[in-house]
Amino acid sequence: MAVAFIHTDASHAARFDAILAALAPNMRAAHAVAPHLLARARRDGADSVRDELSRLLAEHADAAALVCTCSTLGALAESLGRSAGVRGAVFRVDRPMMEAAARFGSGALLVASLDTAMAAAEALFAECAAAAGVEGAPETLQCGAAWPLFEAGDAEAFAQAVADAVRARVQRARAEGRAFGCVALAQASMAPAAALLADLGAPTLTSPELAVERALALSRAA
Incomplete structure (x- = not known):
């Protein structure tokens, strides 16, 4: 097995398979879907799913690269990879994107629709900015009203609600004489x-394709 993914929403499997098929048609991938982990982590904290997430990681120990596509659980997955016995790299889906966004420092707009995802994204942004020697925290935009649309399975309405919120914030910033260097959509579901x-006038960064590109590079180097 070359690449594996751990998801907390079933729709992500098809999304990542499509990206993988476009970039590397012959590459095999495995998917584990565990939506209850996100629900429990939101209710009781990420540490409450530590043991079960570790078992999921161990089930894919032969993967050359393993991607956790849940922003809320990404940091925990990265920390558990080695102890779970995964032979390849375990990384969170938003890491490659956040490394790119962090270069913009305070010129970045960080967008999330869950409070747990926003907290995780801000922490990762700070980590990536420090590693790059960049100062300044991003501006943040919480699209909490959009998330119920995703939970209801209306991905199109969810995407529109996120886009509308981003556009409104960008327009407000311009009216104040400010401009964002980039917009980073912190959750894979927002892609x-x-x-x-x-047509926003600033690059909109998303995580799925960048994460697949990194996973492929790691698997080929293994």
């Missing part, structure tokens, strides 16, 4: 909103 923001 479809990027197509609705193509």
